[in-house]
Amino acid sequence: MNTRRDFLQKIGASALMLKLGSISAFANVPDQIEQAYEGRVLRVAIMGLGGYGTRVAEAMKACTKAKLVGVISGTPSKIKEWQTKYNIPEKNCYNYDNFDQVKNNPDIDAIYVITPNALHHSQVIRVAKAGKHAICEKPMALNAKEGQEMLDACKKANVKLLVGYRLHFEPRTLEVIRMRNAGDFGKVMFFQGQCGFKIGDPSQWRLNKALAGGGSMMDIGIYAINGARYMVGEEPVWVTAQETKTDPVKFKEGVDETIQFQLGFPSGAVASCLSSYNINYLDRFFMSGDKGYAEMQPSTGYGPIKGRTHNGELTQPTTTHQTIQMDEMATIIFEDKKPVVPVNGEEGLKDLKIIDAIYLAVKTGEKVKLRA
């Protein structure tokens, strides 16, 4: 490794210098180091080389602070393909049997777990035990109990646990949050999150209870939960929920097709949310305050987030969500940067507690209280 870079990291200078801009903090450091990223680059291995894993890998090509350097997969042919495509050395390739050995690999800093939901819990704990930082795709786990165990394991191993909340770095989303914090919407009264799509291939793991841990709620409904929290800026204190199933063949026992759910916040604001694997043309967040509103549509898709407020269109420049996410995660991991909206395990756990409450509310038909 670059010795000067190691030195700068040790003294925490890189973060400082980024803040200082063109003013050099050290007379003996040449000016040009401020032009390019001189912080420690996050060297990432992706676990799970499916559709979303590929999307992240492609997005990481444009990263300046993070780099794809390794893979973990149960399919040797996929590993070969990725090695060629992303120039990954043999020594950074693992399968699900041997990836604990990554602990002996000094060239991998973090593992991004992008596998079916039910595997996150055990895999993140193994990553932690291997002494690597864990980035875990959402949902972080199947329930709060699992999530807490993952947090505990990462804390014990002294590694970071981050959740792939790409929208927490999305510029137009952040602008709405900035406006809310500045009081531009006045008192926030209402949030609406409509998340869903008509899912295809009935044989996919997302429709398999054992792998997905649920149905639409685990995959797409979680965006409405998470969005409600970051848009309103509060933690809900109650949940009600109603499930509807029209196709019990496609959506088997334990795999939710459509769930409507409502959240109540300490301020009195309420959220009305929809999670569905069988309703098309959804992807809308709406927030209303007594002085203004924000409407984002699409609000969670992979393409540009579009939206407007009472002040007009949101025009912040956007880029590929996963590119910003991975670059920002590098600074969170190495420089302890605090993002505006957290992406740590605690944040993931908050969503899991609400998912637990939603499933309980569906089952009992009753309002479920949450601790604020």
Add this chain to the structure above:
Amino acid sequence: MNTRRDFLQKIGASALMLKLGSISAFANVPDQIEQAYEGRVLRVAIMGLGGYGTRVAEAMKACTKAKLVGVISGTPSKIKEWQTKYNIPEKNCYNYDNFDQVKNNPDIDAIYVITPNALHHSQVIRVAKAGKHAICEKPMALNAKEGQEMLDACKKANVKLLVGYRLHFEPRTLEVIRMRNAGDFGKVMFFQGQCGFKIGDPSQWRLNKALAGGGSMMDIGIYAINGARYMVGEEPVWVTAQETKTDPVKFKEGVDETIQFQLGFPSGAVASCLSSYNINYLDRFFMSGDKGYAEMQPSTGYGPIKGRTHNGELTQPTTTHQTIQMDEMATIIFEDKKPVVPVNGEEGLKDLKIIDAIYLAVKTGEKVKLRA
């Protein structure tokens, strides 16, 4: 009265000729009678000369099939003002004590009841007993029991009972319904109705339980109920609902500030609705089918309804809602025209049954089943 007009009405010719357009169905009827409306003009007295009554009166200036000819009010100065403004003869003016005498007035066909909600029940029954057709502003009554009694009274008196559902005649709304009936949206899966506004003056009758019979639900939430039914094209079989109150001073016991409610339909479609007197920037209907969608925003306001479907913007020409409504109501009353979406008492009663169920669901916290 015009004898030829009476004759045409008797044989139902005017409706027929309107359908035939420029082709004269009768050789002995001059062509020009097809240019202007030749049906019987509905002569209306408005009961309740408040803000909405004034709006209807203004809109009726442009009517060709209905005419404002009388007033009923408890405020003599208002009567004087309206007499001058709308050229209303003294003999067509009544107060709340003497309006039963309208039964002896051959120059009034119908009375449009635009008074506080709690008065509709007794007033419509008095109108029926006076042998006049009743048009009643929504909500038709405070509950289904009252609604049924009004229906029974009008049936017994052999007069029509219509409810002021202006949107049932609104061209863009009707285009969406036409598209749905034509299968353009495919299988309808979801409806969302967000209705509400931050209400002003805390002393108004709408915030008085005794006069309003409730709060936002009676006044604005009913649009979401009614919209859910005409957009989905089915009658709901279950209701769940959650009330939130942040300002118990402004919104006293029995006056709902904000209610979220959900409806389930026999097909499996669901509706997610919001009714509020304390949330701004609402007025949106959204319907999603498996082949297309409709979004209307504003969906219920007095101005032009705006919207789009998967095929693009809705561009049907619009005009003042109440003008079309009153003209259409003339043909419903005198020619027994069947509108695409009913506006009769049975239609009003369906909404009241759902309101009853919503208030029950709020009270019990449980899902309330409805008869399909």
